[in-house]
Amino acid sequence: MLKQVVDYFSPTGLGEAVALLRQFPGEAALVGGGLDLSWRPRKHARALIGLDRLALTYQEPREKGLAIGATTTLLQMVESPLLAAYQGGFLPRVLNRVATSLLRGMITIGGALVRAYPWADLPCLFLGLEAQVVLYDGNDRLLSLADYYADRSLRGPDGPLLRELLLPPLEGSRIAYQRFTRTAVDIPLLNQLLHIRWEESRVAEACVWLGARPGAAQRVTEVETLLVGSSLTGEEREQAVVRMREQAEVESDLRLSADYRRHLAGALLRRNLEEVADAA
Ligand SMILES: Cc1cc2nc3c(=O)[nH]c(=O)nc-3n(C[C@H](O)[C@H](O)[C@H](O)COP(=O)(O)OP(=O)(O)OC[C@H]3O[C@@H](n4cnc5c(N)ncnc54)[C@H](O)[C@@H]3O)c2cc1C
The missing domain is CATH 3.30.43 (Uridine Diphospho-n-acetylenolpyruvylglucosamine Reductase; domain 2)
Structure with missing residues (x-):
């Protein structure tokens, strides 16, 4: 091979x-x-x-948020006490549904973020958490994950090396993630991350990413705009679902039609909104 x-x-x-x-x-x-x-x-x-002898397998608190070294596996993240205490254990819960247990023991956070299949869970997940990455090519360079993905040349065979992932503290945030699959161990046919900041019983900020469309993840700013200021009543949530269906840039592929993906984009948002409204 x-x-x-x-x-x-x-x-x-x-x-x-x-x-x-x-x-x-x-x-x-x-x-x-x-x-x-x-x-x-x-x-x-x-x-x-x-990369296994570079001491890049770690998860540690930083002045602002958490750092996860590039060779940390998904399994190590699922079992991490540090991540269990971050956002109520949101990441271990989600990562425990990605791939299979054996594969989670192999997949590193660096390998998954650099490879970034459009259908993968991790890009959509960490874009929505507003993560940053530290790249190394002789010097460290800090970039938002969104900027990292915007420049394709940064993921070429000559590097740079992705050294670590940085997660912000996310105080006051409510986060929900949905992945639609055919079976429990399948890759996502559509996925969606909703991240809101809740202040005085209203949404102060919103961030929505839709992945596996089947293209690379789309930030759905039109839905974000609608959600800001909302108190997430049933009616406001349904308006956001309609807006999501209008704005989702989805296509057909072998697995799913564009029409079905569009319908699902709304359904996943409804579930995400219910989860964050319950938490709020
Ligand atoms: C059967 C199967 C099921 C899967 N299911 C899912 C799923 O459900 N959800 C999901 O999100 N993904 C899934 N994946 C995708 C998986 O996350 C990717 O294949 C990922 O790249 C594997 O990580 P790795 O550490 O083994 O990568 P590697 O094979 O080690 O590397 C992948 C690429 O990244 C480069 N690279 C690795 N580390 C670094 C670094 N630190 N800096 C710079 N470049 C680097 C390598 O040179 C290579 O080009 C699945 C894959 C398989 C094979």
Whole structure:
């Protein structure tokens, strides 16, 4: 499967990893969990550079929020006491439904965010949480995840290396995530993250991302605008559902028609709104 690979390197420092990328321009691949690389091998990759000895497996509190190192697996996040205390354990609950238990033990947060399949859970999830990433190419560079995805060149074979994910504190936030799948272990056919800030019994800010459309996640600003100022009454929630169906940029693919995705986009918003209204 990886017949073209002739070298495997196991650097012990970030500088060494970046130097190796430069030694094999266009012909190297960084290895996080290695699941994606073994599933869909990169034809360009003659050299593999393992990240497992770079001490990037950690979850720690920071002055503002939390930091998660790139080689932390989804399983480690599901089992993390730190994440259990963050937003009422929202992330472990959601991540525990992603892929299967065995795969969650392989998939790293770095590998999932860099690969960023349009149908994947993690980009939509962390875009909605307004996460940031730290990239390393000799120097650290802090970017919002949204800006990271806006520049495709940052996810090319020559790096930069994604070093860590930063999650904001999210005080006063209410968050809900829905994924629609055919079976419990299937990939999402549509997913949606709703994040609101609740102040004086009203929505002060709203953030809505719709993923697996089947294209890359769309920020649905028209729904956000409608929700700001709302007290999430049944009528206001239904208006938002209608607006979501109007604004969802969905298409057909082998799995689902555009019409059905449009209908679902509204249904997922209804569920998300019910969850955040209950929490509020
Ligand atoms: C059977 C199966 C089911 C799946 N189900 C789901 C699902 O339900 N939901 C979901 O969201 N995803 C799902 N995925 C997708 C999975 O999250 C991705 O394949 C992910 O890339 C795997 O992570 P990894 O750590 O093994 O990546 P790797 O194979 O290690 O790397 C993937 C890519 O990222 C690069 N890379 C890795 N780490 C870094 C880094 N720190 N900095 C820069 N580049 C890096 C690699 O060079 C490679 O190009 C599934 C995948 C499979 C095979």
